[in-house]
Amino acid sequence: MKTARIVLVVLIALAGAALAWRVCEGLHVETDVLALVETEHSGSLMELAAGRARQGQLLLEGGDEEQLVKVANVLSEQFKLNTAVDFQKTLRYLAPRTRGLVSAETRELLRAGKFKDVANASAARLFGPVPPLFSVKDDPFLLATDYAMSMQSNLAPGWSLKDGYPVCERGDRHFLLMQCGDLSLEKAEEIMQGAERINGSFAAGFAKIWCCGPVFHTARSTSSAKREINLLSVISVVLVALLGWMLFSSWRFVPQLLVTVGVAFFVAIGALFAFFPCPHVITFVFGVTLIGLAVDYVYHSRSAGGAGKVLKPLTQSLATSLACFAPLLFADISAMRQMALFTMAGLAGAYLCALAWRPNGGDVGRVSRPARPRARGTRAPTFAIGAGLLVIAAMCGICRVKVSFEPSAFYSPGKFLAEGEKRLFELNPMGGGKFACIKGKTLQESLEIEEAAGLRGLSAVIPSLRRQSENVALVEKLKEREGNAYTELTGLKMPQEDTRGFLDVANVEDESLKKVVRSFSPRGKEIVVPCPDEFQSADPRVVVLDPRQAAKKMFARLFISAGKLFYISLAALAVLLIVFFRKKFLDYMSGVGGAVLCTMGMLGWLGIPLTCFTLLCFFVMAGLGLDYVIFHRSKPAPETRRTVLYSFLSSLAGFGMLAFTEFPVTRGMGVTLAFGLFFAYLYSFDEFFRRRRVTSSPEAGKQGRTKNSNASRGE
Amino acid sequence: MGRSVITGVGNNNIPQPIVNSVHEREEQLRGSTNFIIRDMHNTITIAGNHTDWFK
Numbered sequence: 001m002k003t004a005r006i007v008l009v010v011l012i013a014l015a016g017a018a019l020a021w022r023v024c025e026g027l028h029v030e031t032d033v034l035a036l037v038e039t040e041h042s043g044s045l046m047e048l049a050a051g052r053a054r055q056g057q058l059l060l061e062g063g064d065e066e067q068l069v070k071v072a073n074v075l076s077e078q079f080k081l082n083t084a085v086d087f088q089k090t091l092r093y094l095a096p097r098t099r100g101l102v103s104a105e106t107r108e109l110l111r112a113g114k115f116k117d118v119a120n121a122s123a124a125r126l127f128g129p130v131p132p133l134f135s136v137k138d139d140p141f142l143l144a145t146d147y148a149m150s151m152q153s154n155l156a157p158g159w160s161l162k163d164g165y166p167v168c169e170r171g172d173r174h175f176l177l178m179q180c181g182d183l184s185l186e187k188a189e190e191i192m193q194g195a196e197r198i199n200g201s202f203a204a205g206f207a208k209i210w211c212c213g214p215v216f217h218t219a220r221s222t223s224s225a226k227r228e229i230n231l232l233s234v235i236s237v238v239l240v241a242l243l244g245w246m247l248f249s250s251w252r253f254v255p256q257l258l259v260t261v262g263v264a265f266f267v268a269i270g271a272l273f274a275f276f277p278c279p280h281v282i283t284f285v286f287g288v289t290l291i292g293l294a295v296d297y298v299y300h301s302r303s304a305g306g307a308g309k310v311l312k313p314l315t316q317s318l319a320t321s322l323a324c325f326a327p328l329l330f331a332d333i334s335a336m337r338q339m340a341l342f343t344m345a346g347l348a349g350a351y352l353c354a355l356a357w358r359p360n361g362g363d364v365g366r367v368s369r370p371a372r373p374r375a376r377g378t379r380a381p382t383f384a385i386g387a388g389l390l391v392i393a394a395m396c397g398i399c400r401v402k403v404s405f406e407p408s409a410f411y412s413p414g415k416f417l418a419e420g421e422k423r424l425f426e427l428n429p430m431g432g433g434k435f436a437c438i439k440g441k442t443l444q445e446s447l448e449i450e451e452a453a454g455l456r457g458l459s460a461v462i463p464s465l466r467r468q469s470e471n472v473a474l475v476e477k478l479k480e481r482e483g484n485a486y487t488e489l490t491g492l493k494m495p496q497e498d499t500r501g502f503l504d505v506a507n508v509e510d511e512s513l514k515k516v517v518r519s520f521s522p523r524g525k526e527i528v529v530p531c532p533d534e535f536q537s538a539d540p541r542v543v544v545l546d547p548r549q550a551a552k553k554m555f556a557r558l559f560i561s562a563g564k565l566f567y568i569s570l571a572a573l574a575v576l577l578i579v580f581f582r583k584k585f586l587d588y589m590s591g592v593g594g595a596v597l598c599t600m601g602m603l604g605w606l607g608i609p610l611t612c613f614t615l616l617c618f619f620v621m622a623g624l625g626l627d628y629v630i631f632h633r634s635k636p637a638p639e640t641r642r643t644v645l646y647s648f649l650s651s652l653a654g655f656g657m658l659a660f661t662e663f664p665v666t667r668g669m670g671v672t673l674a675f676g677l678f679f680a681y682l683y684s685f686d687e688f689f690r691r692r693r694v695t696s697s698p699e700a701g702k703q704g705r706t707k708n709s710n711a712s713r714g715e
Numbered sequence: 716m717g718r719s720v721i722t723g724v725g726n727n728n729i730p731q732p733i734v735n736s737v738h739e740r741e742e743q744l745r746g747s748t749n750f751i752i753r754d755m756h757n758t759i760t761i762a763g764n765h766t767d768w769f770k
Contacts, residue, residue: 135768
């Protein structure tokens with residue numbers, strides 16, 4: 001025990017040093033799901049996600065466009081959204097910078113040599129319903145006016161501007177879009193609650209409000225997770241404390257439990273940060289399983305009257321759990337290596353803490369007896385038959401198990417958000433959900449690459465300087481070819497000198513245009529543009545991203561890797577069990593295998609898909625489940641059974657609560673762990689494998705054990 | 716949509732004129748710094764002071 005204490009102090013000191021070192025450098029935790037697995041374009045995808053993280057849209061739907069504008073103005077004022085484009089201000093800013101601005105349609109005509117058509121259209125515009133927007137002294141063909149008009153729809157492709165808001169019409173329904181950039185999660189939640197209130201009230205007849213975009217999903221998930229964590233953690237803690245009290249009939253186990261869990265987490269976090277400067281947040285979520293393992297060590301060492309009395313099963317339990325997680329250390333996915341290191345270091349900490357703890361208190365070695373001990377000599381065929389039928393029924397569900405890599409299996413938005421996204425998807429002409437990430441050395445270069453690739457993103461609003469120069473040359477040709485005739489027709493003179501400048505994307509000062517630039521280029525160099533499904537580019541600087549497909553690939557890779565490693569874990573476990581238990585290893589191994597199959601079957605019956613996250617739960621299940629068998633068989637007495645039962649119930653109270661969460665990932669993990677632990681516990685009974693006497697006295701237990709060993713030797 | 720009327724570039728549906736000369740257009744715009752024209756869908760605002768646009 002003294003050695004255990006020294007090793008534990010050294011471990012804690014090392015963990016503290018590692019943490020202090022990282023704290024000095026600044027602790028960083030990766031929270032992006034896309035960072036879980038490095039895929040071909042995961043860097044670009046993460047940039048795309050980071051750029052869009054705070055963006056959201058409010059989609060207003062109603063029968064009257066005027067009404068929608070009024071609602072939008074009220075919302076803008078109430079939530080200080082500033083979503084409308086002040087087109088008047090933008091036009092004033094543009095006025096001295098329109099030299100190279102020509103609409104895409106006019107540019108095509110000029111390039112095709114259709115100068116007459118352009119001149120005719122210019123004359124029509126000059127005398128038509130909409131007067132020039134800029135001075136005609138420098139721009140007699142009103143090409144800047146034409147550009148400004150086309151820019152309106154380019155600001156939001158497929159839409160036109162009304163009073164500064166993009167609007168569109170589908171059948172008898174009108175839609176108005178409010179683009180909100182840089183929304184905080186609190187404000188997003190406030191807006192959503194307001195929108196849901198309005199949609200459910202009388203005002204819904206005039207306008208319905210839908211919230212779309214990543215920020216609203218994050219806000220809703222965060223608030224729901226906070227609510228669930230608060231409620232479920234309180235229930236879990238109360239249940240675990242109550243179960244401990246029922247086992248020991250005292251609260252004196254609490255300090256030991258708290259210290260053991262605390263030490264386990266401290267050592268685990270220290271080890272994690274020592275090797276990984278920026279670990280993923282999922283490691284900590286998965287690491288919560290340490291609590292279950294630490295509870296096991298405390299209960300067994302305390303109920304036996306000190307860890308020394310259960311040193312052998314405790315060590316076997318640690319060794320098998322380590323063997324279970326060790327293969328994950330060799331995973332090619334960093335998050336898996338992190339999970340393994342975290343759990344293994346934490347387990348070692350909990351084990352050493354259990355050994356180092358000097359047992360004291362009246363409850364040590366005194367597990368409360370069951371109220372009515374079973375009668376001596378009771379056989380258990382009924383249990384074996386019942387459990388056998390249950391296991392067979394559960395296993396039958398395996399044929400219904402589905403494996404899913406679909407992002408929808410990991411996140412499903414609520415009805416309100418899903419409705420909004422569906423509507424926006426139907427109204428979005430780019431629809432497919434693909435993005436082109438254009439990587440130039442400067443924003444100007446990215447703009448040129450976008451133009452060369454034929455995409456209409458930022459360059460459709462602000463052309464590159466090169467394209468503006470080309471436009472000037474085309475306009476010169478127009479003047480040369482049609483100038484005289486046009487002067488004769490309209491009375492406007494051709495300017496001798498153009499005093500206007502170019503519009504430079506890198507130095508935009510107008511707020512509305514700045515917003516447009518930021519929406520396409522959140523980081524200032526690259527441009528991210530929605531692109532059609534069929535878009536392809538040979539230019540290596542243009543990367544086509546399909547976030548949905550990329551997420552699917554990532555989850556598939558995680559699943560396959562976890563699956564392979566689970567087989568290796570089982571093999572490692574089998575080797576270790578042979579070393580520990582020789583011929584009897586199958587009794588232990590079959591329990592783990594059976595629990596795995598039954599849990600998979602139950603997932604099949606419940607229609608919960610097998611995902612990379614539920615698969616990771618099988619590692620925990622194997623580690624914890626094997627502990628039940630090891631302890632049950634180490635000393636087959638009612639006290640041991642009772643300790644194992646309460647240890648199982650505490651883990652169930654901790655992990656099973658996850659099954660009541662809204663988030664599909666944690667719900668799936670909760671269900672998997674709950675059934676996994678239940679079947680592992682069921683398989684840990686001797687009665688499950690053979691008919692034997694269940695006794696209440698240690699002597700009889702010894703006798704039973706001798707019988708067992710004789711039976712296993714085939715005597 | 717409004718835009719198809721305004722940017723009649725390249726098609727044959729050039730809108731009928733609402734003024735007959737550039738002089739008439741100049742007269743129409745005179746004295747207004749915030750001349751707002753609404754067509755079916757769009758609100759157009761003149762950029763800047765246009766009093767010297769045609770001089």
